[in-house]
Every structure is written in structure tokens, then in C-alpha cells.
Amino acid sequence: MALDGTVISCMAWELNHALAGGKINKIAQPEKDELMLTIKNNRKQYRLLVSASASLPLVYLTDQNKTGPMTAPNFCMLLRKHIGSGRILRIWQPGMERILNMEIEHLNELGDICRKLLIIELMGKHSNIIFCQEDGMILDSIKHVSAQVSSVREVLPGRMYFIPETQHKYDPQTITEEEFFSSVCQKPMPLSKAIYTTLTGISPLIAEELCHRSNLESDQSANSFQEIEQIHLFHTLKRMMEDLETHAFTPNIVYDGKVPLEYAAFLLTQYKDMHTETYDTMSEVLERYYAEKNTITRIRQKSSDLRRIVQTALDRSRKKYDLQKKQLKDTEKRDKFRIYGELLNTYGYEAVPGSRELSAVNYYTGETVKIPLDPTLTAQENAKKYFDRYGKLKRTYEALEHLIKETKEEIQHLESISTALDIALNEEDLVQVKEELTQYGYIRRKYTGKRVKITSKPFHYLSSDGYDIYVGKNNYQNEELTFKFATGNDWWFHAKGAPGSHVIVKAGQGLPPDRTFEEAARLAAWYSSHRGADKVEVDYVEKKQVKKVNGGKPGFVIYHTNYSMVIDSDISGIRQVKEK
Template identity: 65%
Template sequence: MAFDGVTIACVISELKKELIGGRLYKIAQPENDELLLTIKQPTGQKRLLLSASASLPLIYLTETNKPSPMAAPNFCMLLRKHLQNGRIVNISQPGLERIVHIDIEHLDEMGDLRHKTLVMELMGKHSNLIFCNDDNTIIDSIKHVSSAVSSVREVLPGRPYFIAHTQDKLDALTCDENTFREMLAAKPQPVFKAVYGSFTGISPVLAQELCHEAGLDGERPTAALTPTDYHTLYGIFSKMVTSIREEAFSPCIAYTGTRPVEYAAVPLTMYGSGADHLESYTSMSALLEHFYAEKNTLTRIRQKSSDLRRIVQTALERDIKKYDLQLAQMKDTEKREKYRIYGELLNTYGYSAKPGDRSLTAVNYYTNEPVTIPLDPTLSATENAKKYFDKYGKLKRTYEALSELTCQVKEEIDHLETISTALDIALKEEDLVEIKEELTQSGYIRRKGGTKKAKITSRPFHYLSSDGFHIYVGKNNFQNDELTFKFATGNDWWFHAKGIPGSHVVVKTEGKELPDRTFEEAGRLAAYYSKGREQEKVEIDYVQKKQVKKPAGAKPGFVVYYTNYSLMIDSDISGIEKLSD
């Protein structure tokens, strides 16, 4: 799923139509590596998202606003100083590089007209937003790159800006047929690899598509291509280049079943049969926002939850290590009953032991079987019996203490695993606030002096079943308790993944009988919002809420029930209507 040069060419084609001539009305930096520009046009306001995220760099038009920090970061303040109310005069792409140039003219402090360029480089972990003067001198960048980080190019204020050429690739827009053939023939590898490895802006999926349209197996080695094959492949390649030059794009997402697997700015005909299908879009921005919305949200929330995850993971590793050690010690205490029996048998049959004997064979009157008891030859039978009773007493006390400790540690492990699952399903910052509060109340995070309890604004997921029943899903243990014991009534139905951490799912019945389809949909939600969501099938327990009890002193989210129904279900919730989260 490559954000390649052709995709960027398609985005730029849209941006030129929508933004050129517009004025920069607002400049915001909602994330450390992200800008949100609001541009005023006669037709209304447009928002442009530019994300230089190392894991998910993106640029597209969006209608969604994002909250910004109370104090704007330095880079944002610099852009506001220079570009506020500036006019966008051009948007361009050098060749098919994954680079966007946004040229802006503005008036300086003296009222003179100046030109600046905001450069966006969408290059994976090297992605950046660079603000340049009209002489290509870097004014500043959202990420500073010193010589200690990169020997190829420094990205620092005052340094000259240039495109770093680190790969020996040609510009597809200027390639003729002879050059095309020479580049591919020089690479003894599969055809599709030779194509994307030879030309800037071509992704592996686009290379596979070119081979497919040319009727060639992409895995076929270049050495096996005939002159006719080269000519046919170049014809398809040239046709794609012409569509890029003419800005004749056809954005689409390829699906396998209900799962989106690839996207491109040109039709992906290799996904047009069987369970595979294409969904066309009139706007690449709309496609990107749809395709990456969930992934971008998850990427951001994982970054923001990294500290909490580290706390949970550290505590989990410590408790698991402690639990394994306690189980090993518990196994050692299994010998305690043997020592008690040895002591009793020595008290009963010890008279037959002679001084200096190293063992005594006697009949175990509990099993009527002979048993050989090791003896210390320096001690009498009575003293040996006392020694065994002492060992028994010590192991018994150890067993009793460990029985309680292992239960406590196991409860802590189960509790931490539920918090870990809650972190996995969190989608917003406010979801993390409640999880952090739970960790604080549980003693994993120390509350700073004078710090007030965080305001909770997160709410459970809310779904509507196909039959019109409202279904609620807790995002964390606090919400699970509130859903089950404050929100749900006695005849509402309660669902939970069996034996694994997961959300409480409540179906409001409003006094009606639930149809089978609603039971299945609620079961799917319980499976999806559990630790078993990646499994093919998950076992779900369900019961009326009045059967669910909370033991005294139990940790948040923990309940018991003594009678229930069960179902095996998958975790596909794509057909269930989501109302809010």
C-alpha cells in the first residue's frame, strides 16, 4: 500500500484545482510532525493535512478539523509569522519524486512581496516538512537532521535545500523505449522488481499492474523477455505516463472480500475478479482519508499511549516472573504430605529401627503399601520423625502463604492484561485518560502532589444492531463496571469473551425478545473487542445482566456468573452500524 510518486501526482492535480489562489487563513500543528492548513477560497474554506509521520506520511484535503495544543510549537509560530494570509501561487512535484513544493507569496514587515516554499518530503522515516526561502535556503523544518544523523544531507536552518539522490533511478516521465529496455535488461531479476527498481515514483503494486496489463507474469525474469514483450510492456508504461502528464487519474481501492488491500491513482485491473473488486473514487484525498483514517488514528494513539504501555508491560513482566517463581516453589511443597506420613510411620514403627540404620521399610497404613523411609543414621527414630514433622510444618506454612500470594499475583496479571487490551482498543486521547486514572488508582502510577483527578469524557462504543437494538461496548475496566452495574438493567443481555481479557458488551432489550441475529452481532462485538480478535473463532459467554455479580473487593471490570449460554463466533463487525464512540 504505497504512497508512491504517481499517487502524489494525483494529489497535486487535485490540490492545484482546489488551492491555487487561496490564502492561508489558519496554520495549526496538531501533532509534533503534522500541519493542518486552512485555506480561504471564494468557494469556501479548504483544509490541507500534511503529516511527516515516520510511520505514515500523508498529504490530502480533509473536512475534519483537529484540536491543536494550547501553545503552538515553534515551527508553527514561524510559519504563522511568515505565511499568515499568504497566497498559494503554485503546487508542484519534481518529476515523480515523493516531494511536494507549495509556493507561497506574502508581504514582509516592510510591505514588500516575498516568495517562500513549503516542501513536503514523503519518504518513510525520512519524511519532513521544510520551509525554504526563495533562494532555496532552509529557514526551518519540522524535523532537524544534523550531520550526526545523516551523512547525505543536513536539514537545518541556514543550510541549502536540495533533493538527496540516494537511488540510481530514472524519471519515468522522460524515459524513451530504448532507455526503458536497457534499464530493465541490466537488472537480472523478476520483471516487476526491475520496473519499480528502475524508475522513480513507481511502487511494487503499480509495477505488478503494468505487468498484468501487458499480459506478463511479474515474477518472470527480465532475461526471459522477448523484444515483443519489452515493446508491449513499454506501451503500457507509456500509456500510464501519458495519463499522468494529462492528469487523467482514476483513484481506486482494491478489496479482497471486505478488506481493503491496495490503492492506486490508476485502475488496478489485476483485482477485478472473484472475491476481489475495485471501488472507484472521484477524489484521491477522499480515498486516502478513507483508507488511512483508522490506521492513522491507531498509529497516533499508539504513540500517545507508549508511556502507559511501557508501564503496563514492565509490571506484567515483573508479575509473570514472580508468578512463575511462586509456582515453582509451590511445586516443591507437594512433598509436604510425604514428610508428614514419614513422621507418623516412624512414630508408629520406629521401635524396629536399629541404631545406625539408613532406612526403614514400613507399611503405609493409608495405602497398605510398603514404603522405605530414609533415615539419618546419627539420629534416633524419634529424632528422625521430629525432623520430618519439622519439614512438613515448614512446607505447609510455605504452601499456605504461597496459595494466597499466587492468587494475588494472578489477579494482578489478569488485571494488567485487561488494561493492555483496553490500550489496544483505545482510539482517542480521552480514552487514555481513563486508563491512566485506573493505573494511578491501582498504584502503578504515582499521582503528583496537588494534581486533581483527571476529567473523564470518554464514553463506551455505541452500535445499532440490524434489528434496531442498541449495543454498548466498554472501552476499559471503569466503563465495563459502569455499563454492567449502573447502565444495564436486569433483563438486558451481557456478553464477554470466555476466559480472555475483553470488553463488557450490553444489549438493551427494552423489554423485548432479542432475535438470533442480534445475539450474533453482540457476540461479534465481544469477540472483536477482546484479546482474541485475531482468532478465526472466539467463544463468547452471554447471560442476562441480573446473573452477573461483582465479588466484594474485586478489581475494576472483574465479575462472576454461575450460569450462562455460549456461542462460537468470528470477530467481523463490518456490517454492524456504529453510532458513536
């Protein structure tokens, strides 16, 4: 994911097509590094969001409005004064830089026509929004950059604006074949890195795409390729630049399951095995991509405390489990002590007083064994000592068997809660997870007099054959789906030997077709700890064969005579029914 020169080129063409000739109707500054411009053009109203955030610089058209503070910041006031009713003449990208220039025509105090430049730099931590005179003199900027901050370029009122050439890169639109061979192809570094460190506006993602389209290994040294391969790579680059110049864009988002992975202005052939959604505009792509990413990021932040509680408990339980297994191994010698005691009772009369061992035939195996003796004790006293040690280890063994089973179940329970946290998409999904942690003592309950309100519902999908498929988001929902919602002839799916969701296919009166079974299995694979794996074994059985474990944790079941299938965890083609 990168707001690189190719994406900016697509945005420049898109914004120029929509906004050129439009009148700026409103200017707001919702955040200290963000502008919202409302523009009327061709009897339509557009909202342009421009963010110079160091962590997430963005520019796109949106339907969502963002209001500014009651008292507008100085930069916003300056823009309102000069271009508050200005007309946008054109929007363009200089070269392949991550910059958008907006030329605006307006009337000054004397009624004369003037022009200004609003320059949007989308360069990571160096992002800025700069307001200039037509000749390039800076009037103001949303971020001031002094000589103490940057020795390369000052961004202050009264200074002349210029694009700093700090990396001396080539423009991929104008680079010649000779320049390409002598720069990119001679570098002793991975080919993809050689491309994006040499060419302006080319991100690592697009560099990988160029390598993939050229059938060249991106991690192979750039100076190791033959001339014919270098020529092929150059022509691949030029074809991409031709698509850029003719505006042959295909804005798209690549999904890994339901999670947005990458976006680009061109189709990414390197992700041909993943689901790709195309859009009419790059604005739609950016708004959708970052909204979905922000949702995932926000829920991870919201669930961080719960994750820490679960992880701490898991670490403690795993250490306890390892210690118990080690102690159990130490009890394996208990039968040896019992046999020593029995043999001493049988052959003890042969023991010489004061001797340190006794040789006797083990009548269980027929082998001769040497039994260590305490010379200060009689044979019967040594036998009693061995029986006492046997009894102690036997009691330890029996207690440890029970404790190990409990600890293993606790680990499985915590792992299932951890998977539920990975599945959660909003705060409502976390309520039940938190309630479960509270019920089992991992979180201290705070009495407020109010009952916990549960609004989260299972995922609902519709198979290609029209069958309803339901997926539990956590252990409580798994329990509810399997034992209260599903009927006997419905089909139940679960990733084999892994924490994850219960998946229910509502079968109705007939047997669902194979395609529905496969889609349900993919859902069970995706909503498990094996999410993203190419091959996941999934068990499935009629719901009436699934039984609840007596006294077991919620969502834990037993079943017999089940079927299994091995399948991938790609659910991108399965239609989800949105919750109401």
C-alpha cells in the same frame, strides 16, 4: 502507506482541476517547514496545506485553517512579495516523481507579467519547498541544502534547480517491454522489491498490488518467473499506468477494523477481505488518514507512562507467579514425608540402632519402600523429623495456593487494564484507567482537593437490525454497563478466557435476531486482547445469569450455562453511534 508517484499523480490532477486559474489570496507559514496557501477560484475559497516535514511530508486541500506567527519567516515574506496576488496557471507532476510543480503568474514592480515556479518535493527526509524563476534559478527554499549537507545537489538562492537522478530508475509510464524484462525481471531479489527499486514513483505497497493483480508471489525471486508471467506483469503495470493517465482514480483508505491501515489512489485488491472506504478526492483521504493515525499515535504517546507502569507491574507479577508455581511444585513431596513418619511409628521397632535406612511395606500401596534414616537419631526421632518436614510443606502449600490465586488475579487485572489502554481513543478514556491504577496502588495518589472528572462513555453501536449495542472501554465501564445499565433480559458478550470489554445488547421485549448476536460477538472479539484474530471464541448469556465476584476487581464476573460462538473480529460493517 506511502505518498508515492501514483498518489502524487492523483493530487496533481485534483489540484490542477480545483486551483488552475485561481488567485492566491493569502500565504502563511504556520510551521518552519509548512505553508498554508489560501486561493480563490470559481467563486470558492480553497486552503492548500503544504508540508515539507521530514517525518510527514504532505500536500492536500483542507477546510481547516492554520495561522502563521505574528512575524512571518523570511521565506514566507519572499513568497508574499512575489506571488502574494499571483494567479496559478497550472499544477503538474514531472514524470512519476514525488514532486508537484506549481506555475504562477504575477506582476513585478514595473507592472510586467512574470512567471515563477513553486516546486513541492515530497521525498521523505529530503522533502523541500523551492521557489524558482521561470528558467529554474532558485530564489529561495524553505530548507537550505548546502554542499556540506548534500554532495548531489545544492538547494540555495542563485543555484539552478534540477531533479537529481541518483538511483537511475525507469519511468513506469514510458518503460518498454524490453527494458522491463531486462531490468525488473532479471534481478535476483523478491519480485516486489525488484519493481519498486527499478521504477520511479512505485512504492512497496503498489509493487505488492501489481504482484497480487498478476497472481504472482511477491516474495519469489524476480528472475525465476517464466516469460508468460513476465508479460502478464508488464501488461498489469501498463493497465495501471493507463488508469493514471486517464485519471481513473479511486482514492480510498483500507481499515483493519476501525484502524486505518493503508491508503492509495487505486483500489487495493490485496486487501479484499478488509473494509475499504472510498472518497471523492485524495485530499479527503490524506486528511482523514493522517488525522486518524495522529489520534492513535497521540493517545499512545499520552498513555506511554501508564503503559510503562502496567508493564512493569505485569513483569513483576509474572515473575512472582512463576516463582510461586516452582515453590508449589517443591511441596509435592510433603505426603511422602508424612508416610515415612507413619511407617516409622509402625515399623520403627525393626530399625537397627545406627542404621541409615529402613525397609518397610507401605500399607497404602502394598509396595516396599526404603526410608532414609539419620543414624544419630532413634526411629521415633526420625519419625518426628519427617512429620515436622511434612507440616512445614503443608503450611507452605496452603499459603502458596492462596498467594498463587491472588497473583493470578492480579495478572488478569493488569492484563485487562493493558487491554483498556489499547482500546482508549482519547485522553478522557485514560482518566478512568489512571483512576483504577491509583485505586489499586500502582500509582501514588496526589491529593489536590478536586474529584476526578469522568467524561468518557462506553462505545455505542447500532446493529443492522436496529438493536443498541454498548461496549465498555475499561473495567469501571464494564462494571457500570453490566450491573447498573443492563437489565435482566439484555444479552451479555465477552471474549472467552481473554481480557476485554463487556458488550451489552439491549434486547427490549423480544429475542434479537442472529445477525445482531453475531455483530455483538464481533465487537466483543475486537475489543479484547484477541483483536485482529480470524477466529475468536466469544461467550454470551442473558445478563441475569452474570454475577459479580465477591470482593473481586471491577469488571470481573462469573456466569454459568452460557452459549459460545467462534467468530472473526472484523467490525468494519457495524455502525457506530457517535458520542454527543
